[in-house]
Amino acid sequence: MKKILNNPSDVVTEMLAGFVQIHEDVQLLKDTHVIARRTPQDGKVAIISGGGSGHEPAHAGFVGDGLLDAAVCGQVFTSPTPDQILAAIKAVHTGAGVFLVIKNYSGDCMNFEMAKDLAEMEGIDVDFVIVNDDVAVFDSSFTEGRRGVAGTLFMHKVLGAAAKNGARLTDIKALADNVVTHLASVGFAISPATVPEVGKPGFELSATEMEFGIGIHGEPGYRREELKSSREIAVELLDKLEEETSWSSKKVAVLFNGMGATPLMEQYIFANDVLTLLEERGYEVVYKKLGNYMTAIDMAGMSLTLFELADAQWLDYLNQHTDAPAW
Amino acid sequence: MKKILNNPSDVVTEMLAGFVQIHEDVQLLKDTHVIARRTPQDGKVAIISGGGSGHEPAHAGFVGDGLLDAAVCGQVFTSPTPDQILAAIKAVHTGAGVFLVIKNYSGDCMNFEMAKDLAEMEGIDVDFVIVNDDVAVFDSSFTEGRRGVAGTLFMHKVLGAAAKNGARLTDIKALADNVVTHLASVGFAISPATVPEVGKPGFELSATEMEFGIGIHGEPGYRREELKSSREIAVELLDKLEEETSWSSKKVAVLFNGMGATPLMEQYIFANDVLTLLEERGYEVVYKKLGNYMTAIDMAGMSLTLFELADAQWLDYLNQHTDAPAW
Numbered sequence: 001m002k003k004i005l006n007n008p009s010d011v012v013t014e015m016l017a018g019f020v021q022i023h024e025d026v027q028l029l030k031d032t033h034v035i036a037r038r039t040p041q042d043g044k045v046a047i048i049s050g051g052g053s054g055h056e057p058a059h060a061g062f063v064g065d066g067l068l069d070a071a072v073c074g075q076v077f078t079s080p081t082p083d084q085i086l087a088a089i090k091a092v093h094t095g096a097g098v099f100l101v102i103k104n105y106s107g108d109c110m111n112f113e114m115a116k117d118l119a120e121m122e123g124i125d126v127d128f129v130i131v132n133d134d135v136a137v138f139d140s141s142f143t144e145g146r147r148g149v150a151g152t153l154f155m156h157k158v159l160g161a162a163a164k165n166g167a168r169l170t171d172i173k174a175l176a177d178n179v180v181t182h183l184a185s186v187g188f189a190i191s192p193a194t195v196p197e198v199g200k201p202g203f204e205l206s207a208t209e210m211e212f213g214i215g216i217h218g219e220p221g222y223r224r225e226e227l228k229s230s231r232e233i234a235v236e237l238l239d240k241l242e243e244e245t246s247w248s249s250k251k252v253a254v255l256f257n258g259m260g261a262t263p264l265m266e267q268y269i270f271a272n273d274v275l276t277l278l279e280e281r282g283y284e285v286v287y288k289k290l291g292n293y294m295t296a297i298d299m300a301g302m303s304l305t306l307f308e309l310a311d312a313q314w315l316d317y318l319n320q321h322t323d324a325p326a327w
Numbered sequence: 328m329k330k331i332l333n334n335p336s337d338v339v340t341e342m343l344a345g346f347v348q349i350h351e352d353v354q355l356l357k358d359t360h361v362i363a364r365r366t367p368q369d370g371k372v373a374i375i376s377g378g379g380s381g382h383e384p385a386h387a388g389f390v391g392d393g394l395l396d397a398a399v400c401g402q403v404f405t406s407p408t409p410d411q412i413l414a415a416i417k418a419v420h421t422g423a424g425v426f427l428v429i430k431n432y433s434g435d436c437m438n439f440e441m442a443k444d445l446a447e448m449e450g451i452d453v454d455f456v457i458v459n460d461d462v463a464v465f466d467s468s469f470t471e472g473r474r475g476v477a478g479t480l481f482m483h484k485v486l487g488a489a490a491k492n493g494a495r496l497t498d499i500k501a502l503a504d505n506v507v508t509h510l511a512s513v514g515f516a517i518s519p520a521t522v523p524e525v526g527k528p529g530f531e532l533s534a535t536e537m538e539f540g541i542g543i544h545g546e547p548g549y550r551r552e553e554l555k556s557s558r559e560i561a562v563e564l565l566d567k568l569e570e571e572t573s574w575s576s577k578k579v580a581v582l583f584n585g586m587g588a589t590p591l592m593e594q595y596i597f598a599n600d601v602l603t604l605l606e607e608r609g610y611e612v613v614y615k616k617l618g619n620y621m622t623a624i625d626m627a628g629m630s631l632t633l634f635e636l637a638d639a640q641w642l643d644y645l646n647q648h649t650d651a652p653a654w
Binding site: 002003004005006011014015016017018019021022053054056057061076190191207208210227229230231233256260261262263264265266267268269270271272273275288289290292295297298300301302 | 329330331332333338341342343344345346348349380381383384388403517518534535537554556557558560583587588589590591592593594595596597598599600602615616617619622624625627628629
């Protein structure tokens with residue numbers, strides 16, 4: 001394993017210590033791996049997300065005005081504990097309730113829901129959504145149903161803007177339940193990720209292989225084959241997304257997400273191919289975002305997320321200002 | 328070579344085609360690889376930078392209000408031609424003159440200065456600065472003196488803000504000549520970069536080796552040794568920077584720059600070690616920035632830039648708003 005680090009078991013602690021020195025608008029809660037806004041907005045529903053670390057900048061980089069109020073950071077590729085999540089809830093709730101954005105992994109679902117119960121016993125209203133945007137596979141390692149991946153970023157942004165604009169907890173819940181059905185993602189990898197404490201790649205790909213549909217923890221995808229061109233990958237991913245969705249319109253926001261080790265050069269080339277194809281297929285792409293947002297440590301690869309903008313207000317929410325450093 | 332692309336000789340064309348679809352506030356000039364603002368600010372000195380491609384988001388990602396007016400993109404790791412640079416100059420000058428920010432590589436210096444001469448023959452006032460912030464080596468491949476690396480980003484930002492605030496061409500020149508003496512960078516690599524058209528890594532490092540002082544095109548550094556811990560690398564780099572500079576104050580801006588394939592997890596860990604060390608050594612760090620800014624395609628590694636804030640206004644310039652997508 002070749003990485004820039006000290007003790008592999010300290011990566012999350014040291015990374016978050018670095019994070020709050022670089023981004024001084026947020027704080028690291030004492031004795032726990034929670035990044036939270038220094039000054040939660042009074043009377044606003046607090047939006048919290050989180051999960052295992054290793055997906056940086058998700059989720060800590062999305063804490064800020066107009067986006068998340070806190071991010072709960074588990075160990076690498078490991079769900080945060082109910083205690084951590086409860087600490088985040090208590091740190092940022094200001095009386096209007098707390099909404100949890102959970103990616104669909106069994107451990108995350110269990111621990112976030114347990115934290116919800118604990119918070120409710122303390123009189124805090126909590127609700128949640130489980131994001132399951134990855135259309136690649138159904139029922140895979142660690143997950144019943146579909147996994148939650150980069151589409152979660154669009155969920156964050158829409159809910160963050162809605163909460164800032166004064167939506168109540170019940171409104172946020174209804175919004176989230178609607179948005180989640182309009183998100184679809186699929187990814188691919190050309191090289192694997194290495195968890196620091198494990199010290200070797202989580203899977204193997206030969207020098208000429210790639211894998212379609214791989215998860216953000218290196219979970220198996222739906223097909224392994226010889227490396228394709230960017231244009232061929234674009235066709236494969238868009239075909240898969242169209243096969244697995246049945247939306248009524250073609251007005252979409254698109255997220256091109258780098259997995260961690262893929263340079264921008266390749267990301268823009270891939271985006272060019274996908275956007276050309278979307279135009280050919282009659283899509284109206286009204287919002288575009290590209291970069292490393294929901295990574296898999298140092299995996300090379302990308303994911304493509306489509307978000308059907310079934311409600312005109314969603315685009316406005318995407319475009320509203322946020323000062324979260326990674327948006 | 329494992330990359331997401333189509334024809335290796337088309338990477339710059341396809342990347343820029345993708346770039347302007349994602350970032351609609353800028354345009355790609357017809358028939359040349361120049362990214363320029365759609366609406367240059369009238370009566371403002373135009374700031375232009377550029378160089379070989381492969382350093383994304385540099386420089387195209389820094390075109391925007393309050394930063395660059397144009398970025399001239401050469402082929403990968405290859406200087407842009409005088410014609411390209413002239414096209415950029417003519418596209419964004421509005422009568423107040425044009426200032427060129429050149430990284431110190433022999434090809435870049437020659438071609439940018441030739442474009443200056445050509446523009447002056449057409450009656451456009453042009454001046455320039457050559458950034459040479461890399462303290463690692465003196466007189467190396469492709470460069471007389473010191474190379475220009477990530478410190479160039481601070482130069483961009485300071486000049487971009489000054490120009491927006493109304494500085495004249497002679498003011499910008501004096502400012503640039505002052506700023507350049509207060510910039511110092513040094514980098515390291517733990518794995519090499521692969522130029523798409525070459526198809527194999529530009530140098531070799533064994534599974535346990537790293538190289539200190541490596542350039543952003545993989546040019547040789549000053550020492551190759553067994554991979555060190557993040558903390559040890561921080562000490563080495565800061566020692567080197569202190570050895571090679573003789574500044575009068577310790578008030579600095581710091582840039583932690585990822586080389587392309589290094590995930591944020593490692594970048595924040597390294598930043599934590601460097602910031603701890605800077606504090607121990609009595610530095611006052613008043614501005615911090617971390618991410619992939621001046622990359623070397625898919626090289627893994629980082630660079631550390633210190634910018635001595637010898638003038639209080641420079642910090643203000645760093646903090647002023649810009650809408651450039653990559654800042």
